Amino acid sequence: MAGPLDKLMKVLVPSRVKPKGQAQTNTFSADRKNQVLTAPRYKEHLTDLFTSRQADDSRKLMKELFVQDPDVSAAVNAFLTVADTDPIFTVRDPDGNFDRQGQLELNKIIATLTTRYDYQKGFLMKPSLRAMSEDMRYMLLLRGGIGAELVFDKNQAPTEVRNVDMATVKWYEREPNLFIPEQETEASSDAIPLDIPTFFVSFFRRDPTSIYTYSPFVSSINTVAARQQVINDLYRIMQITGYPRMEATVLEEVLLKNAPTDVQADGQKQREYVDREISRIQSSLSNTSADQALVHTDSVDIKMFNEKSPSNALNIDSIVNALNAMNQAALRSMATILGRGESGVNTASVEARIFSMHAEALNEPVAEMWAKMLTMALRVVAKSESQVHCKFRPVELRPLTELEPMLNLRAARLRQDLSDGIITDDEYHLEMYGRLRPDSAPELSGTGFMNSSPVDTSDVATNDDPMGRSLTPEGGDATKSNAVKSKSAGQ
Template sequence: MAGLGSTILSIISPKSKAKSGGVSATGTFNPQQTQNVLTAPQYQDHLTDIFSSRVSDDARTLMVQLFEHDPDVSAAVSAYLTMANTQPVILVRDLEGEIDREATKALMQRIKFMTVPTDYTKGFQMKQTLEQWCEEIRYMILLRGGAGIELVFDEKMLPADLRNVDLNSVEWFEKKAGDYKPRQKVSGVTGGINLDIPTFFVAFYRQNPTKIYSNSPFVSTINTIAARQQVINDLYRIMQYTGYPRMEVKVIEEVLRKNMPVNVKLDEAKQNEWINARLSEIRNSVQDIRADTAFVHMDSVEPGIMNEKSPGAGIDISKVIETLNAQNQAGLKTMATVIGRGQAGVNTGSVEARIAAMNADELNGPVSSILANVFSFMLHQDGFQGFAEVNFVKGELRPELELEPQLTMRQSRLLTDLSHGLITDLEYHLQMYHRLPPENAPELSGTGFMNPAPAGEEGGTRADEVSPNSDPLGRSLAPEGSKMAKSKQVKKPAK
């Protein structure tokens, strides 16, 4: 059995070394224009009407625009990223599942060198922290339904960075059943870039198991957002015509005909032309007039307000907007309280906030999977026989000071378990402080430090010596060395 276990649990290194600088391309890289300035984004994308653009663009392009310009989608994305941004806990375990303290420290040191510039001869370096890596992976999961990461090595063949690969640019091949191989489409590269390399890692978020191509979990909001956009556009037009008071100018035709030139009165065709010309003159002089500008007119013109009594009269659009908002919220997989539409009581708001936090915790699952594979590969490159483990602390919406009583109760329970040897010192520190214990921390598991001293032993108290009158005045609480602590009875004041 030992031979069989060692064969199954063996870790096989890749056949060839990783390429320095990586092989994948970023979303902004163009190998044909490496000396040109990167194209700046169009800052008028907010003028795009999704009701018409959804016909010409595909869902992946639309989601990029909605993430930036739609208020509901951007609010949901921001809420997910904020609640899922919790502390990562990184450990290294050997093949037997035991935590390796030294390997964990070495891995954390390697990660630190990947996130901080160390070779300043290279000039500007855009190094990202571990928290930024995690946020980037979460963002791509929400945008694409999955994330692709390549572990990049430097010229010394040491891990240097994690490169995000947009899954929108990845094509998949299935030459064998269930054996998928990726290739990246890059502008200017014929045939694309082969990503069938051991340093490329992918994780999906609630992926359809019958498909390999993922999609954003928010893609179901496109039709609802487009319908809401159409309703809002119609509402704008209605407001322009009926929503605001409009000036009305009444032209008295009888007065115009009395002041008509004599040569025009004799020709009926000229009369109509002359009257239309006067109407055009009045229209041009009135249509651009401001509300605070005086309007001087003759008695042939009577100005007024067309809908001054009920300017807001029209259809009730609120029910339509509420229905579309509810559908939009469902498509975003979020709660009304999170995107600012909560109308229920405090209890409902608390439940919604709790569900939102649980959804955010689920988002960390693919992040843990990718980082665990990346860090395990780094360990295996150094010859370590084991695996990295990445977990995230569960999201908590309550402030730290409010959590102190609950943390105190947890600490008391864990200390009791530690005293009885039910948990190890490592487990205690991981559950309480989300880190390994300090080097000089004493080993307390199973020592019984929480048990009271047995009766009759040194330092203990006999049961027959305990009575309510043993310390009625609380002298045991007096400061050590004081006279009250030494006194055995209450002294009467001197006469």
């Protein structure tokens, strides 16, 4: 008799899925299909964040900081590099058993998403599985969440994973905890309903009290702006007091002796004449470069200002270090990762380990996203009730040559589980090589091939075999020695 859970677990797939998808990218506009996409200005480096942060929202600022700011871009690059590990996909039936046929169907689905088969058309961008996973991680860092639509063709075969910017998604809550998404892009004035079964979302440490997310780096905006303000002030200070400057002293007495007669007789004209000459001399000296000859009369005295001891009154090291520390905390990074590590090798090792754990956490929402999308694809294509599971290999900072002994221990443990029948041959090959068992390989699960046979110690002697004692099983009889007589021989 079927219970309520059996009815709840019954798989219902859509009879038809809209071809070519429904969600839009930020760059698409139905009214400008034949026009070239707007290229970047490539002048973002001229933007002063301290000013622009008052006009733009945090989402737009973070998109610019990912490219402009050295610390933010370094943190993003470090997260994406460290978290770039291989995914492992497994298909299991409702009872949790491995589904080999479903795994074969899944391999075909992944191939259609990442491989081009029709070369009769023009250019077609088919990103690899690694590239799509990296795009998802980038969106997690930029928006705090992933939105993607699994696009099917007219034959109900998955062809594309369309990345949707979560900044363009608006949410409606029609019932408690029942959220309906809708997309609003700048290129289109009409809202696009995303209440479709092929749209999926996954979040990275979202505030449970809100459906909307923030970039995990959004707290760095204030520290980046403060550091920018300090740097701008330092530029101005250095131009005024940090470098030697030319100083011109106008000798008013000599200047007036050479003034016209009508000027010498009128005090008002004398002041106007002096001011006019000072302005003329200042204008001439302002345009003088260091390699030009300077010729002047004895009415002007030229010398260098602060030539030997420029101003060193302000110690900015402590200010910059404090801002760097706040920026490092806001970027969830370590000093070693950002190139500021000064605490020694041991501290650097601990910081690298902690950062690898932070980067590894990015793969959890990505794995969840892949599992949900590929499960639907498997059920639509193969009419299967099995479920796709995805996990990424752990982040490892050590080189492969150093990891080899650890990998051998892991392989031995998996072989023992395979020998005991705890895992299947396909599970062993997926864990070790990321693929199913080849047809040419024998099936070894549960055969006990790793169980060692008991050692016969009756004919083992140390004189004949120096390693005889090491071959004796733990708890067994001691090996015979010619120097030791048995009890029966002594009686």
